[in-house]
Amino acid sequence: MGICYCVLVIYNKNIKDSISYKMLQRQIPVIVCDNSTIFEDNEQMVKKDQNVYLSMNGNHGLSRAYNCALDWIFKQGINTDDYIVLFDDDTEIPNDFFTKMENVISQKHPDILLPIVKDEMGILSPCRIQNGKVSRLADIDNCSYEEITAINTGMTIRLSLFKDYRYDENFFLDYIDHHFLKDMKKKDVSIEIVDTLIQQQLSIWTDDSQKALDRLVLFKKDIFQFYKDDKKTAHYILWKRKIRYMLKYKKISILWKC
Incomplete structure (x- = not known):
């Protein structure tokens, strides 16, 4: 029981320019789902590193990319008590991330593990969904099970949750994570917050x-x-x-x- 794969979705980026990929390939097998619409020599480089490359043949959204990775994993006959972890392609992963995740997995066996993610405005994830609206938390300890939600970055998930579930492909990019956790809480899955800190830059801003x-x-x-x-x-x-x-x-x- 432990983390077997990281799922990394890239879009119009050379894999060698992905901060996440550089850090992950030294620690864990990576499944790269390539949503790119322009040619990059990603397949050759990923396979050279003995990681898994899945071309999406264009940008069909994050949900479909996740589902493609899950379908591939289940075809390998992997133990469903193992876990996958989701990352953006530009996330700086803390040195203690996998150690802390594996420790919590071995001690508590939760279904879903959430790291603490911060940006320049404070705690970005976990966050609260209350009366249907998602908002930030000032204090992560002050949130009930019914209210807790989170973003995909660093989310670590037991594979058994996907035996009869796939991400909703009606979502292209946003709120995939909140919808997933909403569905999972209906099944009363266990969720654990892990005290490993990820610093994230806001992705909604661009100079263009x-x-x-x-x-x-x-x-x-x-x-x-x-x-x-x-x-x-x-x-x-x-x-x-x-x-x-x-x-x-x-x-x-x-x-x-x-």
Whole structure:
């Protein structure tokens, strides 16, 4: 029982430029799901490192990439008491991450393990989902099981949870993690917060306003999927994001272009 694979999804990036990949390949087998739409010589390099390369043949979203990795894993007949861990391609992984995760696995055998993720604004994950809305926590100890949620970065998951479950491919990029944990809590799975700290940079910002708008279009689709039964909340969250983008890029047109 332990962590058998890390699943790493990349998009239009050479694998040698991935901070996460450089750190992971020295510690654990990596499954690289390549969502790239431009040619990179990733397959040759990943296989040379004796890791697993899965081409997605274009960008079909994060959920489908995760599911592709899970399908491959289950075809290998791997022990479902083992775990996988999810990472972004640009995450700096702390030196104690795997040691602390493996220690908790061996002692408590939880279904899901969550690291502490911080950005420049404070604790990013774990976070709280309350009355359907996701918000930050000032204190990770002050959150009930019903309220806890988290982002994908560093999430470590027992494979047995995927025997009869796959990620919802109606989600392309955002809220995949929150939807997954929402589903898992319905099954009363055990969740453990592990005191290993990951520093994360906010990925919603870019100096290119057109790329930001493209990102906002994807966010809109996912937010309305997550809140499909609560359109009022979806509109509220979308408009908050639009206003932040408008203020950053000084373009009022953002308000009606998405």
